[in-house]
Amino acid sequence: MAEASNSFSSELGSSNETDESVSNRSSNRSLRLAEKSQRKSEASDPLLLALKYFSEVKAGTPRIGNDVMERNMALVERVGLSRGLPPEGISVMLDYAMSLRMGAVPCVRVLKFLIPATVVPQEAIVRGMAWLCVGKLAVSTQVFFLKWVLTIFDMIDSKEQLRAIYGFIFSFVTEEQLCPFICHLLYLLTRKESVRPFRVRKLLEVQTKLGRQPFLMHLLSLYKVFCPGFVAVSLPSGIRGGFRSHNSQWKTVLSAVQKKNNGQVTSDICLTLGAKCKPNSRKRKCNHLQLPSLSSSVQRSSSTSRKVFPLEQLHSFSQLLENLHRIELPSQMGSLLGSSLALCYLDYVQDDSAFLRLNFWLGHALHEEFIFCNGEEGSGSSSESLNFLNRLLSTQHFLQEGFFSTEGFLFKFLNVWDGAFLRPQILGLLSDISVVPSSCIRQLLFEPLMQLYFTSTLYFKCSVIECLNNMLLKWLTWHSVYALKDGLDISLNSHTPMNMSLSGLMDSIMELVHFVGRLATVGLQLEGCHSLLLSFTLDFYETVCDMFLKFDLPLVAMPPLGVFLPALFATDPVSVDRLCFIMYRYKKNLMAAKCQQQETKQGFHISxxxxxxxxxxxxxxxxxxxxxxxxxxxxxxxxxxxxxxxxxxxxxxxxxxxxxxxxxxxxxxxxxxxxxxxxxxxxxxxxxxxxxxxxxxxxxxxxxxxxxxxxxxxxxxxxxxxxxxxxxxxxxxxxxx
Amino acid sequence: MSLLKPFSKTPEINGANILLVENEEQFQQCLAETIVLQNMNVNVNVRLARSLPLPMENEKSRPRIDLVVFIINLTSEASFKSAETSLKYLDPGYFLGKVCFVVTKARSAVPPERLIAVRKLAASLHCPLLYAEDQTTEGVTTTAHRLLAILRVTAGLIPMATSLYLSTLTCYTLPSDTDQLNFD
Incomplete structure (x- = not known):
């Protein structure tokens, strides 16, 4: 086994050069063929012959010095890398490679150019998994295969048969090197019926062996969503990060191929949906930020007995109402962001697993693009990132809540942010976050913001204060909307596992108000009491002074002297006027609170x-x-x-x-x-x-x-x-x- | 082999001096040009160095340095090492708010250990840690603005604010939980 993996790694190391030379040679060699095929405009003819060769080649055929094989291989490789292979081509080549009919070396080479033009037949994947079970493959090749499956997962035409062999796939979690990828694959395949007590036990067993790995936690948390009774262990809410991104070489080729084929594939969806506009004009270096087009997993097998209604056929709200009970969620959750009807549905079904999947996709995409960007030029403020974040913002506004994967991303991103890159979008997303518990608000939010705030320009200071004002407004609105009658337990966000008590919420809000008080005090001092900053600060206190009367939150917090005096002695009359208005509102709130205290004998206590x-x-x-x-x-x-x-x-x-x-x-x-x-x-x-x-x-x-x-x-x-x-x-x- | 001292020379009227230290000399130059181009009420003098200590011969003519900036490119180990050794040639007085770190390429595929090492270094020295987008003009301008904002305070141009005061607000503090360092 060790020898095999060694030879494999050396192969990998030199693969780039050999690949190029091969393709050069092949392009020369098959030039004649290609020209002929172009003339005939029957591009698939030589390809079919080549595929026929690979489907019929006998095991044990010598590889070295086999010119026929080399020629056919080069042809298929060229087609695969330029246009993508047809479904049957994928089937044939995958079977040829995984069966090791000519040894391990062509196997890796084949996997590298296995780029689907349209879809991947699920039978091919199932057969590949079967070859995996045979156990002849080197571990590194197995990993390579799994990475390939994960990359093209969304192009598999249907996942029914894959789900049927869930147990076989699951059996690989005990293999230490395969475990991360297997977990990822299982995560994508898991349904409620696949969650079984013995599988949970197995996962926990693996966890004790490997430690609390994020991939195991993710899978367990999905199991917990489906069957809370089976998973008794406590999992941290919102595990940050995700499955390790394997920046595979397929992605760039895949996106190029897809771009080439885009005209035929996505334009019809564009017409029907309307929300996803101009897919052809999008040029992407990576695939991450592209909102996948809506396509549900049953698209092709519409003749099955289960009568389902794929989301991409949804055109109007009335249609949504009629088919509400039999809508199938798309195979790639990210596509939901593009369609307001789909979001309506998502909001209606309150399906935890759907939210988990969407969050997972989103967290992955955000992390890939903005924190772990492999980009050569560091992905400047390109229009793609801008569009993506704007779309995310409008989605969150539509749903009126933030995704927890966005929060996880933001807390991480704030630590490497320069304060200018996509500022409006980042601050917009930041103001959407749900209430952060007061125990960690300091570390997650205040520390990074403080460092940015005090070392930045006046305009950044103003926008931070504005962002925090919006954040406070959102928190207060949530409180006034979601607070239960007894005023004790509020579930702020049904999709995050966070339930917050009233006192917890008040602590967080108090922290936030004090924090802004500090920011404003020192900021005003550093900027010489600039009227613009003063104005944003007074905006904030206009929200704060009315917390009791407007939002029913039993809390009154006064501004610090460092804000009060600059406003009172400001050279512009507007600031003085607004300060007087704020004091007037404070008085109203305090009086109301006092009245309530006297009437009910149990109002809230103001210090x-x-x-x-x-x-x-x-x-x-x-x-x-x-x-x-x-x-x-x-x-x-x-x-x-x-x-x-x-x-x-x-x-x-x-x-x-x-x-x-x-x-x-x-x-x-x-x-x-x-x-x-x-x-x-x-x-x-x-x-x-x-x-x-x-x-x-x-x-x-x-x-x-x-x-x-x-x-x-x-x-x-x-x-x-x-x-x-x-x-x-x-x-x-x-x-x- | 001499220590750079923050208070050994008298300050100039309406003047501020900033020293950019970068081993690679990639970001340094364009950052310096951008800083000089910014419209300020004071004369800003930018000095560049690959590493410390500074050569002895210019000792007399060198003005008082109000802010020392270490630029660390996260993709290169040498960059970090060089900054680490240079730190020894600074007078302890500088660490009362007159040193800051600028990290470039933090948002790329760099080993997380290096980022953690830089964070630990900044936290142990009580210095601010700025992240810069060195590839875009907007990013360079932002970094210049931020450095100038710190420089204004450290050069004593803001009434009632001192560099020590600012550093208590901006210095990088290490999360108490070491697992959190990765922010995973």
Missing amino acids: SQTYREFNRYQLIIVSCLWNSKMFQPGMAVEVDQNILALSKVPEPSHSFNLIHHPAFLGYALDFHHKCWPERESIDLNSIKAGKQWDWYLEFIFTQGFQGLQQFFQSFISRHSVAGTTAQGPGDTQPTSG
Whole structure:
């Protein structure tokens, strides 16, 4: 056995050169033949002869010096690599190779050019598996064969017979070197009826021998989905990664052949589906990102007794409704992404195995293309990747939930991301992720984001805050939609094994809010309180302040001072106005929470710390904008008078009221000019006195500052507005509870 | 054989100096050109080196270096080794936020052990670890912008922010679980 594998590996090592020389020679040699065949336009004629030779050649025929064999082999090889072989050709060649009629060397060579033009007959695969059972093949050749089967799996016309020999295939899991590939193949073939207790036991046995390998875990998790009773062991939710990708040499050739044959094969599907547009114009270097065209496994054997309705014949929603009970899922789940009708169906059936298969395909494709890209040029932001991610995004929006394989991919990708590559798509996907448990949110999400955020430009900072705002909105929406009546147990996402308690959700949200607080505080400091970043931060807090009233989440979290003060002292009036609006909404939420607490005696508990912060903030706003008592003792922001005197500002406590605040100074001047058009010198302090102050406020409110107006009406009693003697925050303020 | 020291020279007014160290000298050049082309309010001076220590003869004329960047190409073992040996010629003061690593080709078929080794190195030195797309102009520009963002802080151009402060926020921390290093 060892000798055999040695000879095989040496063969593999030199295979590239020999292949080329062979094909060169063969092209010279068969030039005449090819020309003739082209003239006759009967391309298959010499091929048929060659195939006939291989189907009839006797075992033990010498290989070395056999010119007939060499010529025929070269011909088939050329056809295989350029146009792909017809189904019967695949059958014949596979049988010839696996039977080792001429030894092991041609076997590997044949497998290398076994590229199907259209489909692979399942009988060929079954026969190949049978040869595998004979046990004459070297282990490396067996692996090679299995890799080939996995590569062309989606082109096998029907899998019924393969499923029938599930047990035979399963028996190979004990072979250590074959196990990963066998597991992958079984994963693709498994149905509910194939899950048996003795198979589970066998897998667990293998697991104890080989350790917790991902391929075993994947298969076990699929078994668990079908028969939760059989698999008692706990499996980590959403095993990341997947089956090892074997970047086989077939893929490039296969995609080239498919591209060549694309016109005939996929165009009709394109017509019927509509969702998958222009397959011909897609050029791909790898096959990964191509959404497979919809084709269910029963396409060819439509005469079978089971009456099923293949998805690709679905044209309208009414058709979907009529055939809902007998729809067959396609053989390749990735094709579902291309069709909204198929997604409707998927969402309706809630089939766990379908989701598992789709997730598996997706995780594999994402990983291949974006993390483990074998690309020569590292797959730049090519339009394929862009289209693929956009399609994924729209699918997730359609289903209104993220796939867990996308999440796994994102958490991994964030660690190698430069922060610019496909930024809108990545951040879009990131905002779709389901609630991350607070125990691992830091490591999975915050750490990589922090490193990106603090070393990036202003625009990236803004987009991160926006993304986190969208994420929070999604989490809150899920909560308000899925929360059960008793408010204790919510199953956020029926397709992930994650069930989260309310307190778990609140912990995660609290972590997220605090995290954004930190990001915003330091970000504003680093960027010199840039208004753009401030605006995105205030967007976020507009979501946060209404968590109780809008989303029914019993949680109130105040912004940190590092966000509050830059907004209050911003030079643009919009930020100040929005801050006032946010404070007004906080008040509404706190009051509602307090009411609920008093009525039901069991509302949620808001810490006294939150009340203290809220009271402090409103005191700062009122004393700063209205009362001109800024910096005075007992007014929240205290600064020593001697230090203030050093600044040589005449009346420091007045410098941030609505008249002198840098954001409103322009309005004050405007107002002054309108009030006293005849005055030569400007005395802004005259606005403060008596009626003018009321008029000035009215004037400000008419400029569209709704936030200021709402804050003013809710926090300050009307009669006390007479300038400097205004009383502090009204008696309506919630006190610490 | 002299240590490069962060505070042995006086800083220039409105100036910042960045040193790019890369053994292969592939990414270095175009990154340097991109950095210089960026519109900044200060004079940014980019210096290039294959490895440390820097030659003695320029010692006098060399300005204060505000940020040392090690560029590591993940597809080459030599690149990592060279950066590792160069680190010895830096004054410990540099590791208070004035060193960062830029890794290229992380998203390709590289042995995972090498990526883990780089992560461990960055974590043990409390340095930020940036990933760069060196094949596209957009990727190079992004890397330049990110380096400049760090440089601005380390050169003391941002009020109230120091390099140590930034490094506490950006330094790479190792996941507690070693299995997680692979993020599998």
